[in-house]
Amino acid sequence: MIKMIMHGCNGAMGQVITSMAAEEKNITIVAGIDPHDTKANPYPVFPSLKECEVAADVIVDFASVKAVDALLDYSMEKKIPVVVCTTGLSDDQIRKLEETSNHVAVLRSANMSLGVNLLMKLVKDAAQVLAVAGFDIEIVEKHHNKKIDAPSGTALALADSINEAMDQEYHYVYDRSQVRNARDKKEIGIQAVRGGTIVGEHDVIFAGKDEVVTFNHTAYSKAIFAQGAISAAKFLAGKKPGLYTMQDVIES
Numbered sequence: 001m002i003k004m005i006m007h008g009c010n011g012a013m014g015q016v017i018t019s020m021a022a023e024e025k026n027i028t029i030v031a032g033i034d035p036h037d038t039k040a041n042p043y044p045v046f047p048s049l050k051e052c053e054v055a056a057d058v059i060v061d062f063a064s065v066k067a068v069d070a071l072l073d074y075s076m077e078k079k080i081p082v083v084v085c086t087t088g089l090s091d092d093q094i095r096k097l098e099e100t101s102n103h104v105a106v107l108r109s110a111n112m113s114l115g116v117n118l119l120m121k122l123v124k125d126a127a128q129v130l131a132v133a134g135f136d137i138e139i140v141e142k143h144h145n146k147k148i149d150a151p152s153g154t155a156l157a158l159a160d161s162i163n164e165a166m167d168q169e170y171h172y173v174y175d176r177s178q179v180r181n182a183r184d185k186k187e188i189g190i191q192a193v194r195g196g197t198i199v200g201e202h203d204v205i206f207a208g209k210d211e212v213v214t215f216n217h218t219a220y221s222k223a224i225f226a227q228g229a230i231s232a233a234k235f236l237a238g239k240k241p242g243l244y245t246m247q248d249v250i251e252s
């Protein structure tokens with residue numbers, strides 16, 4: 001049985017994973033971490049990782065960027081592989097995460113769903129045809145009114161995926177309100193919408209002369225992210241140090 005620590009256990013994602021893990025046969029949550037004891041969980045909950053001495057095989061994180069540094073320190077010190085799903089990490093945190101992966105297995109993904117991970121590949125292929133033909137690229141993402149970071153980690157990952165296919169020629173523009181020029185060819189515009197209970201929607205728009213190609217992914221429930229996170233946890237437990245991706249999980 002794989003033993004998992006749920007970091008951010010009382011949050012929206014932590015609670016969906018708690019329900020889903022209860023139905024799993026070969027993985028179980030042995031401890032939760034959350035600063036506020038607001039939910040009834042079938043495992044002990046600690047206010048921070050510092051207090052947690054429970055033995056585990058993997059940590060799954062859906063918490064806060066403010067907690068990522070301590071999470072990586074704990075994972076490295078205890079040699080417990082970690083699945084980092086929190087979005088909005090700073091460049092320094094991304095560098096720290098990469099350094100941590102030299103000592104323990106780390107998987108970071110801004111989106112745990114199968115569909116978005118396929119989309120990451122599809123937009124690369126599309127860019128190599130459409131961007132090369134002069135189409136402009138815009139990304140529009142929509143999320144619920146509780147989301148803290150903008151743009152979404154997924155929107156940035158989609159842009160990075162396209163940019164990788166285009167030899168890093170593109171830069172990102174998040175706000176045109178102060179811009180007095182027309183867009184340039186080498187920009188990817190990224191816009192964020194926040195409202196209600198929208199689970200997560202991403203449009204990648206390739207706009208050319210007299211034609212537009214739009215790739216859309218719509219999440220209808222948080223269960224798709226929870227399922228991906230549990231699969232990633234099963235995959236990562238027992239893995240040697242390294243930086244893993246959802247692609248590795250999907251292909252395993």
Ligand SMILES: NC(=O)C1=CN([C@@H]2O[C@H](COP(=O)(O)OP(=O)(O)OC[C@H]3O[C@@H](n4cnc5c(N)ncnc54)[C@H](OP(=O)(O)O)[C@@H]3O)[C@@H](O)[C@H]2O)C=CC1
Pocket residue numbers: 007008009010011012013014033034035036047048061062063064065066067084085086087088109110111112113149225
């Ligand atoms: N990769 C993916 O597929 C997905 C990623 N996400 C990302 O996951 C993160 C969490 O999302 P969501 O569950 O909706 O957010 P919530 O705010 O609902 O949950 C986050 C939880 O983490 C808790 N928390 C805050 N600080 C700490 C800490 N130091 N240690 C442990 N727990 C802490 C919060 O407590 P409190 O409220 O008391 O501060 C809260 O209970 C976000 O960054 C989001 O963008 C979300 C969905 C999918």
Ligand SMILES: O=C(O)C1=N[C@H](C(=O)O)C[C@H](O)C1
Pocket residue numbers: 087110111143147151152153154155199200201
């Ligand atoms: O905060 C969310 O809810 C989500 N966050 C992730 C992101 O920032 O891309 C993934 C998903 O879209 C839901």
